[in-house]
Amino acid sequence: MSEIVRVIGNGADLADGEVPNELAEKDLIELFRWLVLLRTFDERAVALQRQGRIGTYALYWGEEATQAGALYACEDADWVFPSYRQNAIGILRGVPASTVLAWWRGYGGTHGFWNPRDHRVGPITVPIATHLPHAVGVAWAAKIRKDRASSLAWFGDGATSEGDFHEAMNFASVLKTSTVFFCVNNQWAISTPISKQMASETIAQKAVAYGMPGVRVDGFDPIACWKVTRDALERGRQGGGPTLIEAYCYRIMPHGTADDPRLYRDEAESEHWRALEPVGRMAEFLRRRSILDDAQEEQIRAEAKQLVAQAVTDMEAIAHPGQEILFDHVYASGRPWNFDEALDELHQVERPAEVKPLGPPTTPGAGEEGKTI
Amino acid sequence: MTAVNMVEALNKGLHEAMTADDRVVVLGEDVAKTGGVFRVTAGLLDRFGDDRVVDTPLAEAGIVGSAIGMAVYGLLPVAEIQFDSFVYPGFEQIVVHAARYAWRTKGEVPASIVIRIPYGGGVRMPELHSDSPESLFVHTPGLKVVCPSTPADARNMILAAIEDPDPVIFMEPKRIYRAGRQEIPDEPPFTVGNGSPNGALNEYLSKAxxxxxxxxxxxxxxxxxxxxxxxxxxxxxxxxxxxxxxxxxxxxxxxxxxxxxxxxxxxxxxxxxxxxxxxxxxxxxxxxxxxxxxxxxxxxxxxxxxxxxxxxxxxxxxxxxxxxxxxxxxxxxxxxxx
Known part of the structure; x- marks a missing residue:
């Protein structure tokens, strides 16, 4: 089993490692700012779901290091492809946070979608592993055009069971595209533990079969995630082809707001992992080095809170979309004749009442009163 | 005017598109060195090089999925599915991504790909080389599905399919690939890469x-x-x-x-x-x-x-x-x- 790359220790028996030279103090602060922003968004989104202001939401609480660390290692020209678990990654590249919230509120069209070319951030991908070939295609196209652009795609441990993962890994290694396969191994695919997902010892070892490097990193350590991603991108840019990164961590939270982990796992285990969560860990690391003080941290948290609060206001200012949105943008070349007929048909009856998010679900079997989670 | 069969007509169209616009790339199983099992892509490798004409690994989700990524980046990929039934492993990529990319990106980044599928029976082939899966795609919003029956249409329609911003499932009736020759003009009806001239897309991609x-x-x-x-x-x-x-x-x-x-x-x-x-x-x-x-x-x-x-x-x-x-x-x- 290859060693797990780690930089941040625990301030006690586990010593801190070397911070890479390229990361100046201001970079570490910026990285912390990104972690806090992602965390703030996620916590607010869960609250909004509980209040019935957005729909079912897929949490990423605890996985911020795998997102911010990897993205901070990318150059501006590099493309990133999120799964739903990295749904808010675009806000670190300029996608309005209100757009991401609107997506979860069930809005499409210009409200909930964005143009991937604006910020080189792919759309939120719901089906598992199917965005990996897209990341390969983007890096392949950049290679054909002789552009300096790489690609990175995030996915979970469950995704490594999908055919598209293997096809994408194979294409990338055969075509030598500069692609980073960033697997967030949080050890759970809803209720399925990694032990039932695969018989391999590690995910990283799957890279061997495709003739590419496989690296394991502490998925709760943003600096380590930055380092392994930066190394992979550098190798890719120099013609070294793709890399598989396994960010080893744990899904501390439920899969989504409709999931109840008490049905399938011992929550004492997630409490153990919760102590390693990356935002607090990074804050302590920065304090140990006197890079961050209370006032600074407070300011960073306040700014994040303000940004997300504004996004909520902006999201809620969007008028409920009209019926035309059903047919908008289905074809870039224009509407086929039957779309106008369909709209006429819709207009002949009274419009159904405005759809609202359902709010917190009750989970059968979750407790005596079918408690919400 | 030159008398050509459908294979030659498609081949001519592909040459014309690749000459006119260097964003056009061809990928698929055995499309480069052998020029495709039906020779539709013959000669493209020599003319346009192995950056733009690529023999891929044998994996249809990978072919369609990476073609989508290339289109997102800004290229115009033409992917060949070797035989009709071989499209099924690529079905998810076509249905959940190619067909939805425009819708999912405010209409700004359609998956501008052409998926060529030699289809149909009558050629005495083993199982799963003779299907007609067009209805699966007709039933998928976001796709265009076209099927030529003459060499002249085949050439005009492949050019229009490449020019069209939306993903086009291009059904090629393999039984009549070489059934007969037809005179077609030496010059293409329009130049790929110049927008949609004179309603060419409308004429060649939506009219009976x-x-x-x-x-x-x-x-x-x-x-x-x-x-x-x-x-x-x-x-x-x-x-x-x-x-x-x-x-x-x-x-x-x-x-x-x-x-x-x-x-x-x-x-x-x-x-x-x-x-x-x-x-x-x-x-x-x-x-x-x-x-x-x-x-x-x-x-x-x-x-x-x-x-x-x-x-x-x-x-x-x-x-x-x-x-x-x-x-x-x-x-x-x-x-x-x-």
Whole structure:
């Protein structure tokens, strides 16, 4: 089993490692700012779901290091492809946070979608592993055009069971595209533990079969995630082809707001992992080095809170979309004749009442009163 | 003018598109060195190099998925699926991504890809080399589905499909790939990469074509059954003194509703012919459109001559499965004698 790359220790028996030279103090602060922003968004989104202001939401609480660390290692020209678990990654590249919230509120069209070319951030991908070939295609196209652009795609441990993962890994290694396969191994695919997902010892070892490097990193350590991603991108840019990164961590939270982990796992285990969560860990690391003080941290948290609060206001200012949105943008070349007929048909009856998010679900079997989670 | 068969016409179109616009790339299994198992992509590798003409690993989700990524980046990929049934491993990429990318990106980043699929039976091949899966794609919003039946259309339509910003499923009737030659102009009808000149996309990607004139019966068909239907129409003229109008649909999505209404209404009797299984096939949609729109002009219910709701057989029995001149003739008589 290859060693797990780690930089941040625990301030006690586990010593801190070397911070890479390229990361100046201001970079570490910026990285912390990104972690806090992602965390703030996620916590607010869960609250909004509980209040019935957005729909079912897929949490990423605890996985911020795998997102911010990897993205901070990318150059501006590099493309990133999120799964739903990295749904808010675009806000670190300029996608309005209100757009991401609107997506979860069930809005499409210009409200909930964005143009991937604006910020080189792919759309939120719901089906598992199917965005990996897209990341390969983007890096392949950049290679054909002789552009300096790489690609990175995030996915979970469950995704490594999908055919598209293997096809994408194979294409990338055969075509030598500069692609980073960033697997967030949080050890759970809803209720399925990694032990039932695969018989391999590690995910990283799957890279061997495709003739590419496989690296394991502490998925709760943003600096380590930055380092392994930066190394992979550098190798890719120099013609070294793709890399598989396994960010080893744990899904501390439920899969989504409709999931109840008490049905399938011992929550004492997630409490153990919760102590390693990356935002607090990074804050302590920065304090140990006197890079961050209370006032600074407070300011960073306040700014994040303000940004997300504004996004909520902006999201809620969007008028409920009209019926035309059903047919908008289905074809870039224009509407086929039957779309106008369909709209006429819709207009002949009274419009159904405005759809609202359902709010917190009750989970059968979750407790005596079918408690919400 | 040069006389070419459909393979040569497609090959000419691909050469023209790749010459006109360096964003056009060709990828698929065995498309480069051998020029494709049907030789549709022959000569492209030598002319345009291995950056733009690529033999890929044998994986259709990888082919379609990476083509989508290339399109997102800004290229215009033309992906070949070697045989009809080989498209099924790539089905998810087509349905959940290619078809939805425009919708998912405010219409700003459609998956501008062409997926060429040699399809259909009659070529004495092993299992799963003879399917007609077009209805699966017709039923998927966001895709265009087209099918040429002549060399001239094949060349014009492949150019238009590449030019079109939306993903196009390009069904190629492999049985008539080399069935005959047709004179086509030396110069392409328009230059790929210059926008949508003179409504070329509309003309080549959404309009049906009258392949034989007649006023007694309208027969709607596409692909490899077009020449068979014309033969059946000639037999009807000889033996029954009935003049059937044969309409080559060319575009299966969107359907040319005006051409369908006009022919059904003027001929008062209609028949649909295709190789694909009957239930929920393109014929069902054409029949439904006719009944919804011009039923009062009809003298008889719309008939269908199609493949059956059974797996495409081992080839010893494929002639029992496929619409033939005799089956089309019999189907036409049933509508005429109603």
């Amino acid at each position: 074509r009258v392949a034989r004139e007649g006023d007694d019966l309208a027969i709607f068909t596409y692909g490899a059954t077009v020449p068979l239907t014309i033969d059946a129409a000639e037999k009807l003229a000889r033996e029954e003194r009935v003049e059937a109008r044969v309409v080559d649909l060319r575009s299966l999505y969107p359907l040319d509703v005006h051409a369908i209404e006009k022919a059904a209404s003027e001929c008062r009797r209609a028949l649909v012919v295709h190789e694909a299984p009957r239930t929920a096939g393109v014929g069902a949609e054409v029949s439904s459109l006719i009944h919804e729109r011009v039923m009062l002009d009809l003298e008889a219910p719309v008939g269908r001559v199609t493949g059956y709701d059974a797996p495409f057989p081992q080839f010893a029995n494929e002639d029992d499965y496929l619409p033939s001149v005799d089956r089309i003739f019999a189907g036409a008589k049933k509508v005429l004698e109603f």
